[in-house]
Amino acid sequence: MPRIRLISDVKKNRQTGTHIQVDFGLNEEGYYQATCYGHGEYVNASTLHSIRRIATDPLGWCSGCKLDKALAFEEEDLE
Numbered sequence: 311m312p313r314i315r316l317i318s319d320v321k322k323n324r325q326t327g328t329h330i331q332v333d334f335g336l337n338e339e340g341y342y343q344a345t346c347y348g349h350g351e352y353v354n355a356s357t358l359h360s361i362r363r364i365a366t367d368p369l370g371w372c373s374g375c376k377l378d379k380a381l382a383f384e385e386e387d388l389e
């Protein structure tokens with residue numbers, strides 16, 4: 311059985327400013343996982359290649375990041 315392991319340390323995402331970490335087997339056994347530490351949401355993928363790509367785009371899977379981005383746009387419109 312593969313053990314839980316850290317793949318990539320917490321990194322600040324350029325788009326959202328939130329911190330994303332990549333692990334293996336953290337919440338879903340046998341799957342890679344990217345976690346948004348700003349909002350506590352995560353997504354799984356079966357390959358390391360996929361999860362690395364997904365991890366750089368939290369707007370694609372974290373509703374908290376999407377909401378923050380939407381609110382930021384609204385603030386820009388008000389100026």
Ligand SMILES: [Zn+2]
Pocket residue numbers: 328346347348349350351368372373374375376
């Ligand atoms: Zn997020």
